[in-house]
Amino acid sequence: ETGVTQTPRHLVMGMTNKKSLKCEQHLGHNAMYWYKQSAKKPLELMFVYNFKEQTENNSVPSRFSPECPNSSHLFLHLHTLQPEDSALYLCASSQDRDIYYMNTEAFFGQGTRLTVV
């Protein structure tokens, strides 16, 4: 148990559906991250939020829409996804972005296994 909770753990959705992934942490961290892990590929950083503000978007398609209402919660809204978007989506948090960038660990959730059919 890392203190970062993701729901749901598994999700199957059609290409025309709209769904949301949720991430929650009560570690007192101010930075939160979305990563994508496709089969047999390294983890890819998607979005970075620091103190509720998005500070990075690594060329992620607009069908993925993040939301960070407060430092404890992070959402990833999904719409009109493609089968190639099927992957493990991981949320992580750290004390804050700048410390994370310099010298600290990140805490990861268990991930949401997404299948797009």
Place this chain on the structure above:
Amino acid sequence: DAKTTQPPSMDCAEGRAANLPCNHSTISGNEYVYWYRQIHSQGPQYIIHGLKNNETNEMASLIITEDRKSSTLILPHATLRDTAVYYCIVRVEKKLTFGTGTRLTIIP
């Protein structure tokens, strides 16, 4: 673009020390070396990190060569639960960038 090189896979007998090597020959003077592991279908778990001195915690030891171009993660008494993919990471443009890691299998 990971800045580290790791063997794709390794086996280790249960109860023995597992030594996982990592090359990071282009590491800068102020960059830390991090190790994470990922057990199948779970999120990565932080293990240890270091700058230039050897480090030890309850999970593992990290040995960094004097020139800092390589390091070794040591799991002193490997158990079956240590079977995972181990990632050696040096920050790229201040970001944790995961490579493909080493798949460590602990053999009973």
